[in-house]
Amino acid sequence: MQRIYNFNAGPATLPLPVLEEVQKELLDFAGTGMSILEISHRSPAFEKVLQEAKADIKELLGIGEDYEVLFMAGGGSLQFSCVPLNFLAAGQVGAYSITGSFSDKALQEAQKVGTTAVVFSSKAQHYNRVPRPSEIKLPEQCAYLHITGNNTIEGTEYFQYPETGSVPLIADMSSDILSRPFDVQKFSLIYAGVQKNIGPAGTVVVIAKKDFLQGRPKNLPTMLNYEVMLDNDSLYNTPPVYAIYIVGKVAKWLKAQGGLAAMEKRNRAKAALVYAALDAHPEFYRAYADKDSRSIMNVTFGLPTKELEAEFVAQGKAANLGGLKGHRSVGGIRASIYNAMPLAGCQQLADLMEAFWRQHK
Amino acid sequence: MQRIYNFNAGPATLPLPVLEEVQKELLDFAGTGMSILEISHRSPAFEKVLQEAKADIKELLGIGEDYEVLFMAGGGSLQFSCVPLNFLAAGQVGAYSITGSFSDKALQEAQKVGTTAVVFSSKAQHYNRVPRPSEIKLPEQCAYLHITGNNTIEGTEYFQYPETGSVPLIADMSSDILSRPFDVQKFSLIYAGVQKNIGPAGTVVVIAKKDFLQGRPKNLPTMLNYEVMLDNDSLYNTPPVYAIYIVGKVAKWLKAQGGLAAMEKRNRAKAALVYAALDAHPEFYRAYADKDSRSIMNVTFGLPTKELEAEFVAQGKAANLGGLKGHRSVGGIRASIYNAMPLAGCQQLADLMEAFWRQHK
Numbered sequence: 001m002q003r004i005y006n007f008n009a010g011p012a013t014l015p016l017p018v019l020e021e022v023q024k025e026l027l028d029f030a031g032t033g034m035s036i037l038e039i040s041h042r043s044p045a046f047e048k049v050l051q052e053a054k055a056d057i058k059e060l061l062g063i064g065e066d067y068e069v070l071f072m073a074g075g076g077s078l079q080f081s082c083v084p085l086n087f088l089a090a091g092q093v094g095a096y097s098i099t100g101s102f103s104d105k106a107l108q109e110a111q112k113v114g115t116t117a118v119v120f121s122s123k124a125q126h127y128n129r130v131p132r133p134s135e136i137k138l139p140e141q142c143a144y145l146h147i148t149g150n151n152t153i154e155g156t157e158y159f160q161y162p163e164t165g166s167v168p169l170i171a172d173m174s175s176d177i178l179s180r181p182f183d184v185q186k187f188s189l190i191y192a193g194v195q196k197n198i199g200p201a202g203t204v205v206v207i208a209k210k211d212f213l214q215g216r217p218k219n220l221p222t223m224l225n226y227e228v229m230l231d232n233d234s235l236y237n238t239p240p241v242y243a244i245y246i247v248g249k250v251a252k253w254l255k256a257q258g259g260l261a262a263m264e265k266r267n268r269a270k271a272a273l274v275y276a277a278l279d280a281h282p283e284f285y286r287a288y289a290d291k292d293s294r295s296i297m298n299v300t301f302g303l304p305t306k307e308l309e310a311e312f313v314a315q316g317k318a319a320n321l322g323g324l325k326g327h328r329s330v331g332g333i334r335a336s337i338y339n340a341m342p343l344a345g346c347q348q349l350a351d352l353m354e355a356f357w358r359q360h361k
Numbered sequence: 362m363q364r365i366y367n368f369n370a371g372p373a374t375l376p377l378p379v380l381e382e383v384q385k386e387l388l389d390f391a392g393t394g395m396s397i398l399e400i401s402h403r404s405p406a407f408e409k410v411l412q413e414a415k416a417d418i419k420e421l422l423g424i425g426e427d428y429e430v431l432f433m434a435g436g437g438s439l440q441f442s443c444v445p446l447n448f449l450a451a452g453q454v455g456a457y458s459i460t461g462s463f464s465d466k467a468l469q470e471a472q473k474v475g476t477t478a479v480v481f482s483s484k485a486q487h488y489n490r491v492p493r494p495s496e497i498k499l500p501e502q503c504a505y506l507h508i509t510g511n512n513t514i515e516g517t518e519y520f521q522y523p524e525t526g527s528v529p530l531i532a533d534m535s536s537d538i539l540s541r542p543f544d545v546q547k548f549s550l551i552y553a554g555v556q557k558n559i560g561p562a563g564t565v566v567v568i569a570k571k572d573f574l575q576g577r578p579k580n581l582p583t584m585l586n587y588e589v590m591l592d593n594d595s596l597y598n599t600p601p602v603y604a605i606y607i608v609g610k611v612a613k614w615l616k617a618q619g620g621l622a623a624m625e626k627r628n629r630a631k632a633a634l635v636y637a638a639l640d641a642h643p644e645f646y647r648a649y650a651d652k653d654s655r656s657i658m659n660v661t662f663g664l665p666t667k668e669l670e671a672e673f674v675a676q677g678k679a680a681n682l683g684g685l686k687g688h689r690s691v692g693g694i695r696a697s698i699y700n701a702m703p704l705a706g707c708q709q710l711a712d713l714m715e716a717f718w719r720q721h722k
Contacts, residue, residue: 002394003388008404011400026384027364027380038367038372040369043369074435075584077597080584193599195602201603243563243603322394
């Protein structure tokens with residue numbers, strides 16, 4: 001068996017110690033005589049998994065009793081609909097900051113539900129940056145401001161969040177959740193498909209102020225109603241047991257690494273290696289993102305020709321660096337360097353970039 | 362490690378050879394150098410998994426190109442909403458046959474969307490049976506008839522499906538899917554949370570006539586629109602990769618067992634053992650379901666007192682027979698004996714029933 005450095009954007013690399021634990025206990029979970037794939041979601045063994053996962057995520061984020069952690073299904077894409085269905089009432093305006101393809105999809109789902117306003121868009125500049133806080137002006141009767149914390153496809157990330165005063169701030173953090181500390185108190189609701197930084201495909205973690213989730217419209221489809229999920233502690237129906245179990249293990253791994261401050265240090269060091277290689281040859285490697293919006297999770301860039309880009313991906317693959325091809329909508333190269341990507345993987349990528357430049361300059 | 366006989370209703374027992382395969386390849390799937398938990402849903406390796414799972418399910422069911430197999434998220438509970446949102450237009454009536462708690466939940470979601478009619482209900486008789494085909498009279502302007510193929514909580518099952526003529530027949534088959542052959546051609550759409558008979562919690566398989574899925578309303582939440590799932594081959598967003606992978610393995614295991622005819626033979630033999638033990642002492646074991654509606658997937662019964670029921674569950678547990686406690690809404694005993702439950706497990710349960718009766722008669 002040879003494990004590769006996996007730069008895929010999601011599903012993405014997971015910590016090897018987590019995978020080894022999962023493998024070890026696959027036939028008999030916690031002495032139950034059953035696999036985690038087989039145990040009842042109402043069993044004490046799973047209840048422990050669920051409560052520990054929630055508690056560990058709250059501990060990592062430094063949040064207390066006023067916030068709840070929920071696990072839902074359907075990915076970020078279903079959350080795009082849940083947000084306006086739950087929070088965009090008639091007479092209100094849902095405000096959206098459009099910084100990438102997924103922001104745009106979130107907006108489109110809201111447009112089916114009610115009135116929306118685009119308060120920032122870098123679409124005409126190929127989503128090259130996120131807004132500065134001062135650029136955001138909220139409309140009257142604003143139900144919420146929705147932002148995308150990290151733009152996976154384009155490689156940009158917010159490091160300063162907008163100030164919204166009494167207007168609820170909602171964020172899709174699918175691709176940077178638990179990668180660094182931030183002030184959760186600014187947010188009324190955060191959602192994140194877990195398949196990038198903290199788990200396998202199959203669940204979405206929702207972190208929200210409890211009182212924000214209360215009083216939802218009664219006629220919503222039950223499975224899209226945040227209040228029902230809150231009242232049932234994510235167990236209204238059978239949840240994605242396995243995905244929650246792995247998120248729980250990743251959360252424990254993050255704690256063992258030193259928590260989010262340690263992860264930020266490591267993630268910034270990883271990103272610095274790759275960006276340094278990029279900036280060393282700006283006439284050859286063309287960065288997609290403006291410098292002050294550069295994501296520390298997804299590094300995106302182009303080479304002089306499509307042929308060179310294909311050759312770069314191929315050389316990466318040959319050197320056990322997988323998943324470097326950019327998203328089909330933007331092309332080029334994308335290196336996703338989430339929590340579980342080791343520094344050594346980023347170093348090898350930086351080395352490849354230098355060597356490739358020497359070959360083709 | 363001691364594996365138990367797991368009679369839980371779902372998540373439920375899975376075939377041991379499937380679990381062993383999953384365990385073996387957990388760190389490196391199909392030579393990719395990545396875990397199945399880490400691979401991209403757009404990778405050739407996963408594409409193969411998805412297409413084989415679909416093809417194997419179609420082969421098991423004996424269906425052709427006019428049907429599609431989709432994988433969705435959110436469980437049967439989200440399908441309760443998807444069905445009326447997709448198919449119940451203004452001026453139409455959604456017909457529901459109410460044979461258990463889950464039928465009733467499906468109805469409640471439809472009532473939020475449009476006009477409904479209850480064409481059969483055994484609710485007043487504690488859901489003791491399913492209807493005979495002749496009992497069902499459909500309303501005018503009927504959009505569809507929705508049935509629950511097997512009632513997990515109550516232990517009843519349809520063995521003859523209603524005749525609906527040109528009215529689409531839709532079924533929730535979460536707890537009997539792929540347990541025996543049936544005429545799929547009668548159905549326009551079947552959905553099944555996979556966590557009972559064919560996989561772990563985390564995905565729903567939808568089997569539907571392609572032309573039934575076309576022409577859906579454009580303003581639905583995208584993730585609830587069957588046509589979008591059809592057009593994107595279940596890959597509109599990141600699907601629950603791991604759950605689909607295991608369903609695919611279970612489908613291959615079912616083929617290796619001889620397909621659905623062989624499974625029916627085995628499942629009927631298993632059920633016969635347990636029902637024979639039940640019927641041997643009708644003054645002691647009280648069957649919940651009418652004889653001609655008895656499920657071959659979930660056997661439900663009561664004992665003379667709650668104390669005896671608790672003692673029965675405890676003796677089962679001590680003998681490595683787990684998960685025998687009935688659903689909290691009905692109490693008593695429930696033995697779920699899905700595809701992966703071996704005959705030996707049912708024999709041990711029948712033996713326990715006989716011995717327990719001798720102790721307490």
